Amino acid sequence: QVTLRESGPALVKPTQTLTLTCTFSGFSLSTSGLCVSWVRQPPGKALEWLAMIDWDEDKYYNTFLKTRVTISKDPSKNQVVLTMTNMDPVDTATYYCARSGRFYAFDKWGQGTMVTVSS
C-alpha cells in the first residue's frame, strides 16, 4: 500500500525558511520512473505544482519559485524534503506531496499539511 505523509511547522513568520518533509512507504524512489512532487493549494484556490525530484535525483522547479525552493531526497529514510526561503503571507497554503511517473499524473497524494505565514 502506497502512502505519503507531510510534516512540518503549521506556522512560520514572514522571511523565515520553511522546511517540509514527505515520508512515504509502499514504493522506492530509487525505482526507475518514479518521482515525488510538492504541490500547494492556497485556501479556496487552485492547486499549484512547486517542484519534483525523480529516481535519478534530477530536480525540476516551477520557474516562478525557482530561486526560493529546493527539493531533495533521502532514499534511506524514504523521505523527500522541500525548503522554501523568504516565506510571505501569500505562501499560506496546504502543502501536499504526491507521487507520479516522470512528467505524468499524480496517482498518490499525502493528506496535506496546512502552513500559515504570519507574524
Add this chain to the structure above:
Amino acid sequence: EIVLTQSPATLSVSPGERATLSCRASQNVYTNLAWYQQKPGQAPRLLIYAASTRATGIPARFSGSGSGTEFTLTINSLQSEDFAVYSCQQYNDWPPSTFGPGTKVDIK
C-alpha cells in the same frame, strides 16, 4: 506556461443526473491531461489520466474524453459521494505542470 480554463465554475446537479465538466488548454496538450476529485479537507484523488483512462478503483460512471485543447469529464448518474470539486491537470509541458481552477459540483 499552459493555462487551463474550466467551466462552469459551479455546476448544480440533482442526484442521479449527469454532470458534464469542461477543461480547455491554452495550447495543445495532446491527451496528456488528468482529472482529480477533491472533497473539503481532503487531498485530490486521481480519477482519469491520459484524457480518458480511469485510474485504479474509479467507478465506470466517470469518463473522460477529448484531445488537443478541449476535454470533458462526464459523471453519469451522480451519487451523493460525487459532490466535490473537480480539477484538470496538464502534464504535456513540464515544468511547470499546471492545474485548472476547478469546477464545484453541488447538489441542486
